Amino acid sequence: MTLSAIITTASLLLAAPPTSTPAPAPAKAAIGMPAPNFTLTDIDGKKHSLKDHKGRIVVLEWFNAGCPYSGANAKQSIHASKRASALRKGLKAVDSSVVYLIVDSTARNKTREGLIETNQAARTQWKIDAPMLIDFDGTVGRAYQARTTPHMYVIDSDGVLRYHGAFDDNKQRHSEDSEKPSQNYVLKAVTHIKAGKTPSPAKTKPWGCGVKYK
Amino acid sequence: MLLTMICLALLGGTSEAPPMVSMVAHAPEAIQPGVPFEIRCALTIPDRWHIYWEDPGASGVPTRIDVEAPDGWKIGPLRFPRPRRMSEPTGMVNALEGRIELGVTIEPPSDAPHGITKITMHGMWLVCRDRCFIGEATRTIAVNVDPNASGIHSQMDLPGPIHDRPETDIRWEGDSVIITGPLDPSGPPGFIVSNQPGVEVGSPTIHLKESRFELILPVAYDAGDGDGHPARVRGLLTFGTRIVDPAFIIDIPVAHTVRPLQLREGDSP
Numbered sequence: 001m002t003l004s005a006i007i008t009t010a011s012l013l014l015a016a017p018p019t020s021t022p023a024p025a026p027a028k029a030a031i032g033m034p035a036p037n038f039t040l041t042d043i044d045g046k047k048h049s050l051k052d053h054k055g056r057i058v059v060l061e062w063f064n065a066g067c068p069y070s071g072a073n074a075k076q077s078i079h080a081s082k083r084a085s086a087l088r089k090g091l092k093a094v095d096s097s098v099v100y101l102i103v104d105s106t107a108r109n110k111t112r113e114g115l116i117e118t119n120q121a122a123r124t125q126w127k128i129d130a131p132m133l134i135d136f137d138g139t140v141g142r143a144y145q146a147r148t149t150p151h152m153y154v155i156d157s158d159g160v161l162r163y164h165g166a167f168d169d170n171k172q173r174h175s176e177d178s179e180k181p182s183q184n185y186v187l188k189a190v191t192h193i194k195a196g197k198t199p200s201p202a203k204t205k206p207w208g209c210g211v212k213y214k
Numbered sequence: 215m216l217l218t219m220i221c222l223a224l225l226g227g228t229s230e231a232p233p234m235v236s237m238v239a240h241a242p243e244a245i246q247p248g249v250p251f252e253i254r255c256a257l258t259i260p261d262r263w264h265i266y267w268e269d270p271g272a273s274g275v276p277t278r279i280d281v282e283a284p285d286g287w288k289i290g291p292l293r294f295p296r297p298r299r300m301s302e303p304t305g306m307v308n309a310l311e312g313r314i315e316l317g318v319t320i321e322p323p324s325d326a327p328h329g330i331t332k333i334t335m336h337g338m339w340l341v342c343r344d345r346c347f348i349g350e351a352t353r354t355i356a357v358n359v360d361p362n363a364s365g366i367h368s369q370m371d372l373p374g375p376i377h378d379r380p381e382t383d384i385r386w387e388g389d390s391v392i393i394t395g396p397l398d399p400s401g402p403p404g405f406i407v408s409n410q411p412g413v414e415v416g417s418p419t420i421h422l423k424e425s426r427f428e429l430i431l432p433v434a435y436d437a438g439d440g441d442g443h444p445a446r447v448r449g450l451l452t453f454g455t456r457i458v459d460p461a462f463i464i465d466i467p468v469a470h471t472v473r474p475l476q477l478r479e480g481d482s483p
Contacts, residue, residue, distance in 0.1 A: 067345075068346060069275065069348075076348055109344060147272050147273045147304040147305060148274075148304070200438040201411070201412070201438055201440070201441045202438065203436075204411065204439065204441070205409055205411070207270075207275050208273070209274070209340070209345070210273030210274060210303070210307065210346075211273070211303070212303075212344060213303045213304075
C-alpha cells in the first residue's frame with residue numbers, strides 16, 4: 001500500500017457515512033476496491049464486459065505477442081514455456097468458473113488490424129484457449145495501470161480487485177534458485193479467495209517488457 | 215587486469231533485427247588464497263537501446279550476472295553502476311545505457327588449491343527500445359591461485375556502501391529513514407529506490423542547511439506482501455543528475471519502529 005493510499009483510505013473511512021450501497025468503481029484500479037469496468041472486443045469480434053462476469057472470479061493477463069516474457073518465442077515466455085496454460089488449468093481445478101481474459105494494450109507503431117493478426121497468430125502458436133481482447137487506445141490498460149507484459153490481476157466474484165502484480169516469482173531465470181519451486185501468485189490469490197482469505201501477497205512487483213501504449 | 219574473454223551475444227527474437235550487446239569479462243591474472251578479489255563484466259549496449267538496473271522501476275527485468283565458482287568460494291552480490299532515470303508511458307524506469315560495468319567480489323578459501331581455477335559467468339538482460347529482446351551470454355574465465363600473487367587488485371568505481379562517505383549518518387526515526395551528511399559539489403542529493411517485497415519507500419523530503427543535507431525517506435511495510443522476504447530498505451543515495459556523479463548503496467533492515475500495514479483497501483497499483 002502506498003503512503004498516499006493509506007491517507008486516502010483513512011480519509012474515506014472517516015468521511016464516509018455507513019451505507020450498504022457498493023462503492024463506485026474508481027477510475028484507477030486499486031486493491032480492495034471495485035475493479036474498473038470495461039468493454040473490449042476480442043480478436044474474433046466478440047465483446048466482453050467485466051460486469052457480465054459478476055459472480056465469477058476474473059483473471060486478467062496483460063499480453064504482448066512480441067515480448068519475450070509474454071507471447072514471443074523465447075524460453076522465458078509464460079506462453080512458450082506453457083506456464084500460462086498450466087496456470088489456466090490450475091485455476092480451473094480450484095474453481096471451474098474462473099474467467100481468464102487476455103488483454104493487449106501494445107499498440108505503438110501498430111494498426112488495429114495488425115495487432116489482431118499478431119494475436120491470432122500467437123493464439124494458434126501457443127494454443128491459447130482464452131479470449132484475447134484488444135485495448136488499442138490503451139484506456140483499459142491505463143485504468144488498471146498495467147505496466148508490464150505479463151501483468152496479472154485477480155478480481156473476485158463481487159468485482160473487487162484482490163491481487164495485481166507478477167505472474168509468478170520468476171524463479172526460472174534465477175539459476176541459484178533453480179532448486180526452489182516457483183510459486184504462481186495468481187493461483188495463490190485465487191486459492192486464498194476461494195478459502196475465504198485475503199490474498200497474500202495482494203501485490204507484487206510485475207516483471208516483463210513495459211507496455212508499449214499507443 | 216587481464217582481458218579474459220570477449221563475446222558477442224546474439225539476442226533471441228523475432229523478424230525485427232535484434233540489437234547486439236557485447237559482454238567483456240575481466241579478472242586479475244593471479245589471486246591469493248583467502249584474499250577477496252573482484253571480477254567485472256562490461257556490457258556495451260547499442261545506441262538508443264537500454265537494459266535495466268537491479269530494480270528496473272515501473273517495468274522491465276533486472277540484469278543478472280550469475281557467477282559459478284568452486285565449492286567453498288564466496289560470491290558476493292552483483293554491484294551495479296548508477297542508473298539513468300528514464301520516463302516511460304508506464305512510469306519511471308532505471309535504465310543502463312552505453313558501456314557499463316557490473317562487479318562481483320569473490321573470496322577464495324584460504325586452502326584453495328594452487329593453480330588455474332575456472333569461474334563461469336552467465337549474463338542475462340532485457341534490452342528494450344520500442345520493443346524488447348532477451349540477451350544472454352555465458353563465458354568462463356581462468357584465474358591463477360598463487361600464494362605469491364601481488365595482492366594488488368583494481369578497485370571498482372561502482373557505488374560503494376554509505377559507510378565509505380565521511381561524516382554521513384543514516385538512522386531510523388519512527389517510520390522514516392533519515393540520512394544526513396555534507397553536500398557534494400556534483401549537485402543536490404536524491405534517492406533511487408530498489409524496491410524490496412513488502413517495503414514501500416515514499417518520495418524523499420530533502421532539507422539543505424549551509425553545507426549539509428538531511429534526506430527523509432518515509433517507509434511503509436506490509437509483511438503479507440513481503441511474502442517471506444527479509445524487510446529491507448535498499449537503494450542509492452545520489453548526488454547530481456549525471457550517471458557518473460557519486461552514488462552510495464543504502465541497504466538496511468526495516469526498523470521495528472515501522473508499523474506493519476494492516477489496511478489493504480485503497481491500495482493503488
